[in-house]
Amino acid sequence: MSMDDAANLTAHPWFFCGIGGSGMLPLALILRGKGAEIAGSDRSRDQGRTPEKFAWLESLGFVLHPQDGSGITSDEQILVASAAVEDTVPEMVRAAELGCRRMRRADLLSTLFNAAPVSIAVGGTSGKSTVTGMLGWILTACGQDPTIMNGAVMKNFAGPDAPFASARVGSAEGPFVSEVDESDGSIAAYVPTIAVLNNVSLDHKSLEELRSLFGDFLARAKTAVVNLDDAESAALASRVSGSALTFGIDAHLAEIGVAEGTVAESPLGIAATVEQRSTSERHALVLKVPGRHNLSNALAALAAAHAAGVPLADAVQALGTYAGLARRFDVVGTSPAGVTVIDDFGHNPEKVAATLATLKAHPGRVIAFFQPHGYGPLRQMGAELSEVLATRLAPDDRTILCDPVYFGGTVDRSVGSARIVELIREHGGTAEHIPARADCAARIAELALPGDRIVIMGARDDTLSAFARDLLSRLT
Secondary structure: OOHHHHOOHHHOOEEEEOOOOOOHHHHHHHHHHOOOOEEEEOHHHHOOOOHHHHHHHHHOOOEEEOOOOOOOOOOOOEEEEOOOOOOOOHHHHHHHHHOOEEEEHHHHHHHHHHHOOOEEEEEOOOOHHHHHHHHHHHHHHOOOOOEEEOOOOEOOOOEOOEOOOOEEOOOOOOOEEEEOOOOOOHHHHOOOOEEEEOOOOOOOOOHHHHHHHHHHHHHHOOEEEEEOOOHHHHHHHHHOOOEEEEEOOOOOOOOEEEOOOOOEEEOOEEEEEEEEOOOOEEEEEEEOOOOHHHHHHHHHHHHHHHHOOOOHHHHHHHHOOOOOEOOOOEEEEEOOOOOEEEEEOOOOHHHHHHHHHHHHOOOOOEEEEEEOOOHHHHHHHHHHHHHHHHHOOOOOOEEEEOOOOOOOOOOOOOOOHHHHHHHHHHOOOOEEEOOOHHHHHHHHHHHOOOOOEEEEEEOOOOHHHHHHHHHHHHHO
């Protein structure tokens, strides 16, 4: 799709296959905000999962259909589907019969993104959604009226009328902020004004592939914002062809950094004095989200905002009111007996390690529940994941795994949760495999003691939040 098409996106009706997905929903919201007519379907809706989400979409004017092809009625419609949707899905079959134009989600997003006057892409293996949320909030609070495309619900923008606010529709003249995904290679389609590289580690692809993708990403940007604390990202700084702006907590050469000895952590927040090294400017930052990884995410957002013309003092002040993301170390509540339940998106080794490090920075036992987000990812990163779950927790902590989430389709199910539990035990950790998630809840409730923190981890399944809330009510 060309730039001319980008200006004419509302001329056709659209159909989103999998409209409730974390990558599809915000894109549909942004396109509708531009005035487009949108219909959609979702397997989760047909299976009765998260009905409140689909009811909200219908209240906004989206026309929803069963995923049986009945929503595809005209060759005028453009069908949007993620790369993972099989050609055998009824919508795909019907669209092919009618000769409908098809677009991958990533192609539509990159078209919208590349057409913006100022485009800011947030890349990296971990922290993309958080940096996008932080940066989007800074730009909004500082009057730039951005459009924000996120894979997670941003609490600053959520409310009774927008319970699933994973996007914000701004003015056509404002900046377009989006997280960009390396897992499907679609990061190559983005030509950013400002590119943020948070970190590079093993997730969906080999390190060689990631170095190539992220290196090219930095080379295409007018300004590249790079994390010097991360060795892989720092090594890619040589690929920057425009201007570079660096950040880091520990890297003394970073332009946006932290004054030595000023980091103060609490169970639900972190504070530090941020400094701009070239000007010796210093500002006190107090974050309402915990963990050193979130301080690093904040520095990434501050550096990107600075590159977009926001004074550092204003950006630091705005971040003080950043409320966080749903399912990112999201404290669901504490039972009368003092057991706290936390809902978290941790699903790859680096994200799980960051969450566990945040929990273990403070006293108290941890019960870690993990639902793998698929059989394929377990094969790819099971060894690293099991090592993290074994070594980042103490001997009296507990890890419980249910079976991987499985929504149907053909997939090699030879490596499951039982194998991961074996590996955790080999590394000296304490873990149990309980196949059914409901049985895991009963076991966790049985294990929980006053002062424990229970963390619910996993991705690609919105019902994990309901599982966390139900667990808290069981404990209460």
